[in-house]
Amino acid sequence: MTTPTLKLYELVLANGRSVSPYVWRIRYALAHKGLNFESVPLGFTDIPRAFGGEFKLVPVLEHDGKRMNESWDIAAYLDRAFPDRPALFATxxxxxxxxxxxxxxxxxxxxxxxxxxxxxxxxxxxxxxxxxxxxxxxxxxxxxxxxxxxxxxxxxxxxxxxxxxxxxxxxxxxxxxxxxxxxxxxxxxxxxxxxxxxxxxxxxxxxxxxxxxxxxxxxxxxxxxxxxxxxxxxxxxx
Amino acid sequence: MTTPTLKLYELVLANGRSVSPYVWRIRYALAHKGLNFESVPLGFTDIPRAFGGEFKLVPVLEHDGKRMNESWDIAAYLDRAFPDRPALFATxxxxxxxxxxxxxxxxxxxxxxxxxxxxxxxxxxxxxxxxxxxxxxxxxxxxxxxxxxxxxxxxxxxxxxxxxxxxxxxxxxxxxxxxxxxxxxxxxxxxxxxxxxxxxxxxxxxxxxxxxxxxxxxxxxxxxxxxxxxxxxxxxxx
The missing domain is CATH 1.20.1050.10 (Glutathione S-transferase Yfyf (Class Pi); Chain A, domain 2)
Structure with missing residues (x-):
């Protein structure tokens, strides 16, 4: 299988740990689908600046240069974009x-x-x-x-x-x-x-x-x- | 389609209306599967006597002479017993x-x-x-x-x-x-x-x-x- 280019923008604490419950869903969703990703750690004050105002909240997922946010939209997208990987939602x-x-x-x-x-x-x-x-x-x-x-x-x-x-x-x-x-x-x-x-x-x-x-x-x-x-x-x- | 022999034992009020929320689930489940049934209305005091002590609560479903209770068990049973009818649970x-x-x-x-x-x-x-x-x-x-x-x-x-x-x-x-x-x-x-x-x-x-x-x-x-x-x-x- 080819390795798609995925970046996950995450919210991190002082100790570097990913903290957002919505990001964690997508971390699990990506793992469920067997997809590797590059993590982009952001602090609270980085997020409003990171996306040129396009997104105010993480998770943001980047796939082949296209960015999207909203954890439910991302989860649905992963099933559409990677139909050969294990489905998050079978129905x-x-x-x-x-x-x-x-x-x-x-x-x-x-x-x-x-x-x-x-x-x-x-x-x-x-x-x-x-x-x-x-x-x-x-x-x-x-x-x-x-x-x-x-x-x-x-x-x-x-x-x-x-x-x-x-x-x-x-x-x-x-x-x-x-x-x-x-x-x-x-x-x-x-x-x-x-x-x-x-x-x-x-x-x-x-x-x-x-x-x-x-x-x-x-x-x-x-x-x-x-x-x-x-x-x-x-x-x-x- | 043949009409299976189904009886649903229900809890009723003075006005004859079916009242149990658990019975109502099964009424909808039977309708979802397109199954007709004979209703057996029982009052609160009838239920402990109706099943010779076997069941203390309704819904009780009788199918071809076999009785069962517990709404979740009945729902699962309906999908097993009538696999050609619309599924209650697709997965x-x-x-x-x-x-x-x-x-x-x-x-x-x-x-x-x-x-x-x-x-x-x-x-x-x-x-x-x-x-x-x-x-x-x-x-x-x-x-x-x-x-x-x-x-x-x-x-x-x-x-x-x-x-x-x-x-x-x-x-x-x-x-x-x-x-x-x-x-x-x-x-x-x-x-x-x-x-x-x-x-x-x-x-x-x-x-x-x-x-x-x-x-x-x-x-x-x-x-x-x-x-x-x-x-x-x-x-x-x-």
Whole structure:
């Protein structure tokens, strides 16, 4: 097989780690399809400048000189552009249903998770990105400081752990959220856990959350361990 | 095509309407597959006696004399037993992902909905079922009376309407939750709305919830209008 020319523009922290949950989906999607790519690491303040204003968010994928963004559009594009590689979505319904899972996860978990880790992201960002991150994110939460926004965050963890119950229920029946084999539902969700793990100074999950722990281990082993990272330990209480 | 011998045991109210959200899924599943069935209506107190103790919950499906329960098992069975009819699940991942949607919906919505409509169900049940319903359901909510459990329910509606946001997001992109065509994600969700509509004395949805209204209309039109019922108007504020 020829090696296509793919570049993935990613958001990175001071330690160089890829942090965006939406980029992580595409990292998994590319691995699922067996596609290699060149990574282009960007900090928060690089992104608005990197694409001449065309894109304000990563992931951005470049394929043979053509750039595109929006993780769902990129995922759909990968199946169209590389039909001989393993499909991310075997049917149109699979695409729609993965998106529905994403909507549930976003609605139920992403804001509460941001409420716990918003300041940790700041602290883990490259020093030159921190003021920009703080200014833009504090605007989003109506001018509340990141410190105030995350104050008392430990008290919110029990509700967040409870809200992950649908994942545990599903994983009590199947090894992956997508069933017997990993699919984009898993990549969406693994992406969010990578995001949290990249920055967490308070563990998201209880030490005895064995169902999620086992699934995360299976997820990190996928595709030769592309997601393997000692930081993932930060997800669990010791 | 030969007409297979199918009986669906259903839970009915005093007005004869099928009320169980899990039965409604199977009603839609049978319609999706173009299968006719004989309905066997049961009240709450009939169910424990109807199957000689074998099944405690409906739906129960009887096919050529063989009985089975559990809506997910029945749905999977229908695809195995009638492979020449339209598939409910085109791939194993579609089955798993529909189930994941069900877990989200159950976790986020079903208990709050029960908290609003628990007493309405009682009042709509056959008179001879009401004491049994009250006793078993009050046990489930730790001995709280249905009246106390549903007190102040109007104040909880805004949060429930907000929690339906993932459905609206999905339906802003696709005519059905399952994508361009209705699938089991839609039937799971329509079933819950039928359950509510069967009993509601307070409307679940705001009058201007156009995205959900349009989807419900599409859902009620499916398969020659098997779900059509004037009660569905009870879902919306006037």
């Amino acid at each position: 149109p319904a699979e695409f729609a249903m993965a998106r529905l899972h994403d909507e549930w996860f976003a609605s139920v978990l992403m804001r509460p998770l941001f409420g716990v880790y918003a300041l940790d992201i700041h602290d883990a960002a490259r020093p030159e990105d921190r003021d920009y991150y703080r200014r833009t994110r504090e605007q989003r939460v109506k001018g509340v400081t990141l410190e105030a926004y995350t104050a008392g965050r430990e008290t919110r963890l029990p509700a967040i752990r409870l809200a992950l119950a649908p994942l545990r229920q599903q994983l009590a029946r199947h090894p992956f959220l997508g069933g017997e084999r990993p699919n984009y539902c898993d990549y969406v969700t693994l992406g969010a856990f990578h995001w949290v793990a990249s920055v967490a100074t308070v563990p998201l999950l209880a030490a005895d959350d064995q169902v999620l722990r086992d699934w995360l281990e299976r997820g990190l082993d996928l595709f030769g361990g592309v997601g393997r990272d000692p930081r993932m330990r930060a997800l669990f209480e010791p | 194993p991942a579609e089955f798993a992902m529909a189930r994941l949607h069900d877990e989200w919906f159950a976790s986020v919505l079903m208990r709050p909905l029960f908290g609003v409509y628990a007493l309405d169900i009682h009042d709509a049940a056959r008179p001879e079922d009401r004491d049994y319903y009250r006793r078993t359901r009050e046990q489930r909510v730790k001995g709280v009376t249905l009246e106390a459990y549903t007190a102040g329910r109007e104040t909880r509606l805004p949060a429930i309407r907000l929690a339906l946001a993932p459905l609206r997001q999905q339906l802003a992109r696709h005519p059905f939750l399952g994508g361009e065509r209705p699938n089991y994600c839609d039937y799971v969700t329509l079933g819950a709305f039928h359950w509510v509509a069967s009993v509601a004395t307070v409307p679940l949805l705001a009058a201007d919830d156009q995205v959900l209204r349009d989807w419900l209309e599409r859902g009620l039109d499916l398969f020659g209008g098997v779900g059509r019922d004037p009660r569905m108007r009870a879902l919306f504020e006037p």
